[in-house]
Amino acid sequence: MAPKVGILAGGGPLPGYLVDACRSSGRDVFVIAFEGQADPRVVEAAPHAWVRLGAAGEALDRLRAEAVEEIVMAGPVTRPTWRELRPDRRAAKFLGRGLLNKGDDGLLGAIVRALEEEEGFRVIGADDLLDDLQATAGPFGAYGPDEDSTADIEQGVRVLHTTGPLDIGQAVIVQQGIVLGLEAAEGTRGLIERCAGLRREGRGGVLVKLPKPGQETRADMPSIGPETLRAAAASGLAGIAVATGATLVFERDEVVRLADEHGLFVVGIAPSDIVAGYASGS
């Protein structure tokens, strides 16, 4: 039987999809639900424990007591205030290394290494449990990018290839060759919403969301879902491009239905077809 999985649950629906996937394949699962981050409606249907984000020692002890062997980190964790964090001794070890002053990749990569090398767990990616959620190649629904949108996608890939090493964000919105906005701390939904007011008259506008080159996708794989589509439609975008095989698509049927309803395209692309050497994953 496959080893028991521990889910370190941040926000959003991903932890719930992982619980469902484990159950349908007969795998045992235990959820560490981070206080102030995980959604109770998502995690409380499975065996779980609520743990402060700063209580790394408690989380690790509980995972061992539950005989968890493999760990998957799932869902975004908003940067906590120091009060919420109150690091215990093991959490302080991370913080003492100044990890919170790095970007997401630096922090998450270090956590993955520590969990494997110091704590003896195997860290797996959400996509290891959720093969069928991986973005496929080409258009998902009835619409595909036209010539203008294809040019905007290519521009977006070039921008993200350049900004990737800065570890700022995963997404950019391009319209008619102009970068309307580049994601940083506001997140993809914040980016889409603020770009609604920046669109130029006329057609187009594409969200390009890709892993940063070399990104630790086990801890933080880009994802889209129905919420992304609703925001994109409300902002008047023409479509969305994601990286084939390196993006999680939640509720794909609903994503396709919304895309077709609003006349948007969603397309899986290979960034390395556009910028040679654009490699992701680790």
Add this chain to the structure above:
Amino acid sequence: MAPKVGILAGGGPLPGYLVDACRSSGRDVFVIAFEGQADPRVVEAAPHAWVRLGAAGEALDRLRAEAVEEIVMAGPVTRPTWRELRPDRRAAKFLGRGLLNKGDDGLLGAIVRALEEEEGFRVIGADDLLDDLQATAGPFGAYGPDEDSTADIEQGVRVLHTTGPLDIGQAVIVQQGIVLGLEAAEGTRGLIERCAGLRREGRGGVLVKLPKPGQETRADMPSIGPETLRAAAASGLAGIAVATGATLVFERDEVVRLADEHGLFVVGIAPSDIVAGYASGS
């Protein structure tokens, strides 16, 4: 006597400062005020003509009729709708080259070249008329950056050096090593306001605003003024860093007064001290 100056006036206070500077040095001046862009209170105190942005032929004919020899482009021009633009034959020549699908630098650089090489004007920079508005080195007021802010400034310079060739924006906000936001189509004030909600608990947060490497500063030199300070104070930033000798500081006395009142620093830096080869201007 110095040759007559024609001011191509977009928005903001800069055209007015230029009119004042010409008058106090006894230079004749004529203003082309772009409809929907220039502020009537700023331009109507000088000899001027209102011209549609798309009426390049009318603007050029009027400048010749007024015996203008030198041209200065002043103040931001928001991207017009096609209806506002309605390009005439000479404006269409620019558009036919696809200039509107380039970023700001590509467009402005091409306009400068066309004005000089095809139309026979000399294009000068706002700083040629406004020496005393150039940012000086070091702290402007009572406060300077502490160690944390200095590190954030350095991170901001590195980010802008990397993103500069993409021709996206001139400004970034960094706090505790994290990029909160990177300017694109929303402009500096939009950037400052949206980052207010993204700040992490605790101190710090620095706006770094620099010319892009190789930017056509004659057409589009970065600037700050009292409005920038008010927005930065309202957003809880610790301070602002600009490039010495490559940034216009409007109403410096008021900028310094606001900085001191709110405990902010404003500092002039040399980006090339932080990233070797960070050169601006053309």
